[in-house]
Amino acid sequence: MEGDYIARRLEISGIVQGVGFRPFVYRLAAETGIKGEVANTSSGVSVIIEGGRCEIDSFCSSILHGPPLAQITGMSIHNETVKGYDSFCIAGSRKNSDRSTLISPDISVCGDCIREMSNPDDRRHNYPFINCTNCGPRYSIIADLPYDRPNTSMKGFRMCNECQKEFDDPANRRFHAQPNACPRCGPGIKLYDNNSEVPGDAIEAAASLLKKGHIIALKGIGGFHLAVDAENSRAVMLLRQRKHREERPFALMSYSLKDIQRFAFATPEGEALLKSAQRPVVILEKRNPNSIAQGVSPSNNTLGVMLPYTPLHYLLLRHGFTALVMTSANISNEPIVISNEEAFKRLAGIADYFLVHDRDIYNRSDDSVIRPVAGAARFIRRSRGYVPTPVFLRQDVPRMLACGAELKNTFCLTKGNKAFLSQHIGDLENAPTYDFFTSSIEQMKKLLDITPDIIVCDQHPNYLSSTYAQSQQGIRKVHVQHHHAHIVSCMAENTLEGKIIGLAFDGLGYGTDGAMWGGEVLIADERSFIRKAHLAYAPMPGGAVAIREPWRMAISYLYRTFGRDLFGLDLPLLKEIDEKRLNIIIQTITNKVNTPNTSSLGRLFDGIAAIIGLRNTVSYEGQAAMELETICKDTRESYDYKWSNGETFNVLLEPIISGVVQDVTKGADPSIISRKFHNTLITLFTEICEEVRTETGLNRVAMSGGVFQNAIILKGLIQALSEKGFHVFTHRLVPTNDGGICLGQAVIAAQMHWDR
Ligand SMILES: [Zn+2]
Ligand SMILES: [Zn+2]
Ligand SMILES: [Zn+2]
Incomplete structure (x- = not known):
């Protein structure tokens, strides 16, 4: 008709x-x-x-x-x-077509490409750079817009006739696949030792060297990995030594889910994440006993695992490895190495061999890390595979640059209702990371075509990200309180508005009174906040040194609770530290020398870990807290708690500390003490929320901050608060740690801008 x-x-x-x-x-x-x-x-x-x-x-x-x-x-x-x-x-692209559209993140090799790569009759048989419009590198190879081959690191590779034909055919899977390539016309792979090229098949040779226990630097999508056979304890320890004995867990990569299931438990959520096109590192529970070297993830009952995401990974891992360690190739917290020259130069003392290729990486990005907890994916690091996919806001905001925090830095650019978070930048404590921060800002501004009108940073005067913001000329500057940004970040990704109860628990953030906050209950909206409750202040003897040396916090809490009677306590900690040193710390506290006050919950975790004899020093922030979580055994018991009422509730530490000390002196199992401590926090903060609800009528709770990486606290509070009828909101799109803070900074700055 x-x-x-x-x-x-x-x-x-x-x-x-x-x-x-x-x-x-x-x-x-x-x-x-x-x-x-x-x-x-x-x-x-x-x-x-x-x-x-x-x-x-x-x-x-x-x-x-x-x-x-x-x-x-x-x-x-x-x-x-x-x-x-x-x-x-x-039809042909309309003018200026690519300028304001979204750039795809890097995506793992697809099933069709893997099938072609495995087919001996295919012209791309065993070709490590096979890709199509459904898979392959994107963000990591783009230098400028529009997203056309001359603006990518494929610009030096001229397509052969066959590749060009695919590229031009609308019915072909490779129609306009900018990184399209084959063995005749595309990038190639080579293996080097510290001096020269190793002859023969590079991948076969690399696999057999890994089997012999060698360390290989391997160029990937967003940077280099250092790889060793994860079942070879000697090789794993060698890698740790050469990477300066750090204790952070190493990530693993296995050929298949079946391999992973031999050493870890993949829940259905974990399995879905492992198999997703983004291929993050997924934190899974260890299966014991297992064949993975102890040194991969010491003092920890989890393993970070991923499936291969490049054709090269598949070609390497099919040689019968249960798993390879695949850790970011960097030196002492500097950014991951991306160029061949840099790898040869900087990784020479670490890697025995170098498996490199000639497709340049323009935008560095580390592997993303996710832990599935309480039925959702929780980002620990949001980077490769997810960046630059935006977070969609509930309304349009001005064009802004939010600079993030100091540790686990990410920044964020906004346009319309989109917030584009950067890849993981890292800890802005060394010059190379700071350079990466500033160059990435310029690069993302160009790729996203955003010239910000407002620049936002943390209130901490000494954060390098704040100093950077301060130094920018001719642009409006907004300073945002750290924990307010945490809570609004959680609100933003849940598209919430209006007042909410915010639980902001983390390591340290600069407070409006100059103290270091971190155990905060806020009443917040996108505009402002009231500090409704917080942990009582405790001195942090030595300032930042106390982060690396939790025993200092232990002494601080003990001194606060017992005064000089602490010398009479029967604690292993006190026997390990000589009396002179103890006295110096106590003097530091009483004289208030280099001893800021802190209400940090992260520091309380550290202190408890030291008091129960778990560890006195850490090699990375959050390590003690992670180990406290790891050792927990089931119990419903908890410690006494108390807060002083008033305008602001002050959560007293003495009942918790003396409860823990009593248990330690009695010889109670540290696993039980730890669990009792966790339980105490859950009950205590649930009760505070109830009290705040009675006072204000607020029934929604947003939870944010690094402490929520702790699964017992996260799950426990979700459950306890839900049982009391609260609507609980948590992070699923951005990290709960400082890697997600830039989102909240931006949303608060937008509100301040409108309020002017
Ligand atoms: Zn494909
Ligand atoms: Zn070709
Ligand atoms: Zn924080």
């Missing part, structure tokens, strides 16, 4: 360019007999379709499924007059 032949125009936005969207639409049109055209536009993809009403309807619903890498954030349907197209075609 004539009247049923209609025309529509679809405007689609989101990640719809560089992900095979047009060929997908082309094939969909062919299947449904729809006529018309599809084109990239400045805001996404525009499709004109003509056909029967039924076909049009089914086309419109099918298009929403998109190709695997697309992320559709909006689609509007408009009536058009029938023009009488006689076929469906892919």
